[in-house]
Amino acid sequence: MAQVGFDGVTKRFGDTTAVDELTLQVLDGELLVLLGSSGCGKTTALRLVAGLEALTAGRVTIGDRVVNDIDPKDRDVAMVFQSYALYPHLTVAKNIEFPLRQRGAGKEERSAKVKQAAETLGLASLLDRKPAQLSGGQRQRVALARAIVREPLVFLMDEPLSNLDAALRVQTRADIVELQARLNTTTLYVTHDQVEAMTMGHRIAVMNEGRLQQVATPEDLYARPTNVFVAHFLGSPGMNLVEGLLVEGSGNETTGGEDTLCVSFLGASVPLPAEVATDVRGSGPDVVLGLRPETLHLSTDGPIAATVIIVELLGAETLVICRTETGARIIVRQPASAARPSIGDAVRIAVDPEPRAYHLFDAESGLRLGDRP
């Protein structure tokens, strides 16, 4: 077992900075997900740990060893790729035992380890087939089996589920989580899929344009995104982000008072819950207000006037997509049991009166307000 450390790691390809001063620790036994959109540097970060790219600056450590100058084969990591990378002419058994052969392991050891890995991953009946005779999910499980027989210090997984169909992805995702928990092997898992990240990661590191934005547990990332980018990236659908203005003491008559802090947005002015007001007072006045779809609801006395433009039924819940009078597009997520409006209906939207409903960011820097260092 081992930790993996990035210490001020930068990787440039010509003018492109693929990874920009990344500092991050993957803890011993942790499944850490590296999450970000295409081109943000996820694969490059993995390849730097595997030794498949040379660093431009910084240090990569595995355990307590700086591995910058260590040969890939001596780093004791196993990488699983999106494309499976199986040998087409070899059987499943021969594919799985390949790294053991390379290491010069004897026949008995090889067959014992192949058997164990095949049982773990439900491949026991497929050992004599060639990759072409397998489904995508089975191929990916062979690739996982080939990684686990090596008993590496670290697993590096680069979007291993992205070639699978939706149902298989959910199943294989659970298999990987279970496998990782059982083996307790430090794992760095790359994906651009935030649902995958939320369901798999002990912690998630969000990257954008080569830079680390935030690293936190899925719960914390969702509850307290550190900037507008993370706020928008996490959540399905993402947070509604609107321009707002912080105003002292101009709430409605019932709640308003000298010490009430309000936020004006979308033609409404709403007093902030006391906890939120304490956190953000003195900031602004220009802010970005983030409202998750599930903390909004339709209510006849809601402060925001809007028209329904799309209603999406998702089974257990409904997404009501509205256009406000001010021209913004706002998504409200309601349980299927709630009264469902029709397209074209004039509605009013209200924000749940809970502190967690209000995410406030500085309009200029995009940073979360009230985050104490």
Ligand SMILES: Nc1ncnc2c1ncn2[C@@H]1O[C@H](COP(=O)(O)OP(=O)(O)OP(=O)(O)O)[C@@H](O)[C@H]1O
């Ligand atoms: N060998 C290379 N030569 C030049 N530029 C590269 C090379 N590898 C990656 N890049 C660039 O570095 C940036 C990061 O690439 P990387 O493959 O790490 O992104 P990614 O986050 O894995 O994206 P995706 O989700 O599409 O796989 C991109 O702009 C990419 O074009």
Ligand SMILES: [Mg+2]
């Ligand atoms: Mg990639």
